[in-house]
Amino acid sequence: MTAPAIPEPRPSAGYLAAYEHQILLYLRNWRGSLFSNFAQPALFLLAMGVGLGSYVDKGGANATGGVSYLQFLAPALLVSSVMQGASSEGTFPVLAGFHWVRRYYAMYATPLTPRAIAFGQLAWNATHALMVGAIFCVIIGLFGAAATPGIVWSVPIGVLTGIAFSAPIAAFMSTQRDTNAWNNIWRFGITPLFLFSGTFFPIDRLPELIRPIAWLLPLWHGVDLARSAALGTVGDQPLLAAAHLAILLAMAVGGTWAMFAMFRRQLEK
Amino acid sequence: MAKPPAPAQAPLIAARGLTKRFGDFTAVDAIDFDVAPGESFGFLGPNGAGKTSTMRMIGCVSPVTAGELRILGRDPTTDGPRIRGRLGVVPQQDTLDTDLSVMDNLVIYGRYFGLTRAESRRRAAELLEFAQLADRAGDRVDPLSGGMKRRLTIARALINEPSILLLDEPTTGLDPQARHLLWDRLYRLKQRGVTLVLTTHYMDEAEQLCDRLVVMDKARIVAEGSPRELIERYSSREVTELRFPVGVQETLADAQLEGIGDRIDRLPDRVLVYSDDGEAVGPAVHARGLRPETVLVRRSSLEDVFLRLTGRTLVD
Numbered sequence: 001m002t003a004p005a006i007p008e009p010r011p012s013a014g015y016l017a018a019y020e021h022q023i024l025l026y027l028r029n030w031r032g033s034l035f036s037n038f039a040q041p042a043l044f045l046l047a048m049g050v051g052l053g054s055y056v057d058k059g060g061a062n063a064t065g066g067v068s069y070l071q072f073l074a075p076a077l078l079v080s081s082v083m084q085g086a087s088s089e090g091t092f093p094v095l096a097g098f099h100w101v102r103r104y105y106a107m108y109a110t111p112l113t114p115r116a117i118a119f120g121q122l123a124w125n126a127t128h129a130l131m132v133g134a135i136f137c138v139i140i141g142l143f144g145a146a147a148t149p150g151i152v153w154s155v156p157i158g159v160l161t162g163i164a165f166s167a168p169i170a171a172f173m174s175t176q177r178d179t180n181a182w183n184n185i186w187r188f189g190i191t192p193l194f195l196f197s198g199t200f201f202p203i204d205r206l207p208e209l210i211r212p213i214a215w216l217l218p219l220w221h222g223v224d225l226a227r228s229a230a231l232g233t234v235g236d237q238p239l240l241a242a243a244h245l246a247i248l249l250a251m252a253v254g255g256t257w258a259m260f261a262m263f264r265r266q267l268e269k
Numbered sequence: 270m271a272k273p274p275a276p277a278q279a280p281l282i283a284a285r286g287l288t289k290r291f292g293d294f295t296a297v298d299a300i301d302f303d304v305a306p307g308e309s310f311g312f313l314g315p316n317g318a319g320k321t322s323t324m325r326m327i328g329c330v331s332p333v334t335a336g337e338l339r340i341l342g343r344d345p346t347t348d349g350p351r352i353r354g355r356l357g358v359v360p361q362q363d364t365l366d367t368d369l370s371v372m373d374n375l376v377i378y379g380r381y382f383g384l385t386r387a388e389s390r391r392r393a394a395e396l397l398e399f400a401q402l403a404d405r406a407g408d409r410v411d412p413l414s415g416g417m418k419r420r421l422t423i424a425r426a427l428i429n430e431p432s433i434l435l436l437d438e439p440t441t442g443l444d445p446q447a448r449h450l451l452w453d454r455l456y457r458l459k460q461r462g463v464t465l466v467l468t469t470h471y472m473d474e475a476e477q478l479c480d481r482l483v484v485m486d487k488a489r490i491v492a493e494g495s496p497r498e499l500i501e502r503y504s505s506r507e508v509t510e511l512r513f514p515v516g517v518q519e520t521l522a523d524a525q526l527e528g529i530g531d532r533i534d535r536l537p538d539r540v541l542v543y544s545d546d547g548e549a550v551g552p553a554v555h556a557r558g559l560r561p562e563t564v565l566v567r568r569s570s571l572e573d574v575f576l577r578l579t580g581r582t583l584v585d
Contacts, residue, residue: 010383014350017380024377025368106364108330110381110429111350268332 014112018120021107022093026128041081041136045143048200049073064202067147067231074145075154075230076199076223078136079161083219085132086162087190089125090169091182097121098266099177105267114264122167122259129162130155146230153229157248161222164248167255171262193219198227221247278306279342281433281464282327286336289322296322298488299336304433309465313475313571314485315581320468321361323485324437327466329353341432354382357426361437363418365410365425371397372406375425382429389428396424400454416447420454427458434458436467440474452477472571484571486579496571503577504569505531507547511540511554511561521559529553534576541576543569 053069064072097104097117107117133155140146173182196206197219203211214220225244228234234241280303289297297319304310312320325331326338329349338345340352366374372393379389397403400420405413413421419439426434439455440448455478459465469475475482476496484492484499492499509530513521518538526533530544540561542550547566554561576582 013383014381017377017383020380021366021377024373025366028370028373029368101367102362102364103366105330105360106366106378106425107381109328109353109356109358109360109364110378111354111383112381113350267330 014110014116015119015123018107018112018116019123020120021103022120022124023127026124037132037135038139041077041139042143044077044081045070045074045139045145048077049143049145065231065233070143070145071147071231072227073200074140074143075151075226078133078140078154079158079222079226080194080197080199080219081136082129082133082158082162083165083222084190084194086125086129086166087169087186089128090166091173091179093121093125094170094173095176095179098174104263108267114267115260117267118170118259118263121170122163122256125166125170126159126163129159129166133158133162148230148232150232151230154226157222157226157229160245160248160252161219164218164222164251164255167252167259169255171255171258174259174262174266193217198223218247218251221245280304280339281306281341282310282466283339284336287323287326287333287338288335289319289326289331290334295488297326300483300485300488300490302483302490302493304464304466307462307464309459309478309480310467311475311479311482312466312468312485313470313472313479313482313575314468315470318485319488320470320485321437324435324466324468328356328358328435354429355432357429357431357434359419359422359426359434359436359439361441363422365418365421367410370407370409371402371413371421374410374421375428378425379428384428392428392430393424396427399427399457400424401450414447416443416450419443419447419451423451423454431463433464433466436465438468438470440469440471448474472575475571484575484578486575491578492574499571499574500569502574504573505543506545506569507543508567508569508573509542509544509547509550510563510565510567511542511550512538512563512565513540513559513561525557525559526554529557536582541573543573 049070053073056064056069104117107120108114136158137152137155140151169185176182196214197203197217198214199219203214203220206214221244225241225248228236228241282302282304284300284302286299286301287297288295288299300319300323302310312323314320322331326333326345327340329340329345329352333346341355343352345352366377369377375393375396376386376389379392380386384392394403394406397406400423402417402421402424405417410418410421423436423439436455440451443451452474455465459478465478467474467478479496481495482493482499483490492503494502512518518540521535521540523533523535526540526542530542530550532543534541534543544550550566551564554564572582
């Protein structure tokens with residue numbers, strides 16, 4: 001027999017439709033999250049930057065390389081916040097997609113491939129990271145916390161850091177049925193990262209012995225890169241900046257590959 | 270097993286030696302079947318018989334372990350997305366997006382099939398009429414009743430005007446009224462020439478909706494035919510259900526009933542007598558001095574066929 005004519009679906013259309021679904025979900029449910037997107041950076045900058053900063057700055061600006069503590073903190077806090085948001089987006093929407101709402105299975109019953117479904121989720125997570133970073137950047141401007149216009153580099157660096165976290169976390173969460181394992185990752189992984197990756201103080205203030213660990217902490221690469229871009233000091237250590245960028249890119253690419261592979265494995269069961 | 274007469278048209282779905290294994294467990298064991306265009310085809314069997322695994326392979330979301338499967342003349346291994354573009358799928362467990370409205374659910378689904386937003390909205394409005402949900406278009410999915418959610422899932426599965434509609438246990442968990450409403454909608458689709466493939470463990474559903482069906486048990490097909498053919502082949506025209514008082518039921522000797530009807534099945538709570546004339550069974554039993562509490566004469570059903578084929582009732 002001759003096969004009935006079936007139009008070949010354009011693969012790119014599937015990728016875009018999966019992304020569109022995620023945007024639609026945001027458009028229908030954004031109200032709660034937008035306030036916190038503005039409020040959280042303002043609160044952090046106020047408490048840590050202005051409050052704590054007034055103490056730090058009394059000790060002289062040497063510790064922070066000649067800028068105010070607020071200016072020192074701002075780009076790092078932006079990247080850290082974007083990373084935390086993107087980590088959450090790699091967690092709960094993935095559990096919802098596979099278990100709570102099962103929308104990934106609905107998508108898979110159509111011409112969409114597992115890769116298109118994973119892409120839609122990750123592309124949205126990156127978009128959300130971009131929004132969070134851009135809002136944070138505006139707030140930094142309003143606080144007068146930008147040392148140079150280089151602060152805007154914190155946004156794309158934040159997005160890259162966000163993907164570097166969100167993708168591997170999503171790959172892992174596709175294997176989980178609940179948040180139990182995730183709670184431990186957050187408690188013993190994300191929170192220490194937030195505290196010890198050079199966000200609040202330079203890592204050379206850490207004891208000599210544990211300083212090399214910072215190299216293994218992926219957040220530090222984003223924080224340090226964003227800070228040197230914001231303070232205009234990338235030229236001082238160009239190789240270090242290049243290394244930061246390379247490591248973040250490697251994590252993002254590897255994580256995305258893992259996410260694609262795990263989504264496929266999960267959906268084809 | 271005898272092959273069914275070859276369908277006049279090339280089959281939409283053809284399976285030969287179709288097998289699905291999960292590790293050491295064989296969920297589907299080398300089954301053969303064809304589904305013709307416009308046909309309404311059913312997989313009937315108890316839970317765990319392999320119906321859902323078969324449906325997932327037909328739906329091109331679960332790789333075939335062994336054997337051959339062709340859907341619309343194409344191989345799901347290489348043409349999965351393309352075939353899925355021509356299928357409508359109603360899964361056993363709802364996959365509606367509870368964070369979106371009824372209308373949004375349909376429109377975004379149309380986008381997956383490459384429809385423009387305008388076209389998707391047009392079809393969605395039509396389908397909501399068909400599913401009798403037009404007045405709920407702007408509502409969230411969560412507050413809908415089970416029957417409404419099922420109808421919405423069916424409407425969603427029709428957004429791409431599929432060549433084949435796959436329904437996995439479409440009315441499981443619904444109350445009788447919701448089931449009948451759903452059957453009515455499916456019957457209308459059938460009248461329009463949509464090819465339906467469904468699984469069920471309800472005999473009445475299979476009788477209502479299927480032109481032809483296969484009975485599955487323990488990963489294999491044990492019988493195939495139209496509901497009427499199966500009843501004729503494996504049962505009798507009528508069945509008389511005899512219910513004896515507690516105590517008598519257990520001690521009743523087979524010899525006491527021998528010769529009444531064509532065949533007898535003894536269940537824990539009643540005795541089934543198969544015959545062409547069910548009304549004659551009651552007097553015959555009385556003539557032997559037996560006093561059943563109730564005598565119910567009914568038409569033979571697929572339930573009886575399944576009992577005959579497997580020695581077990583379908584009820585879990």
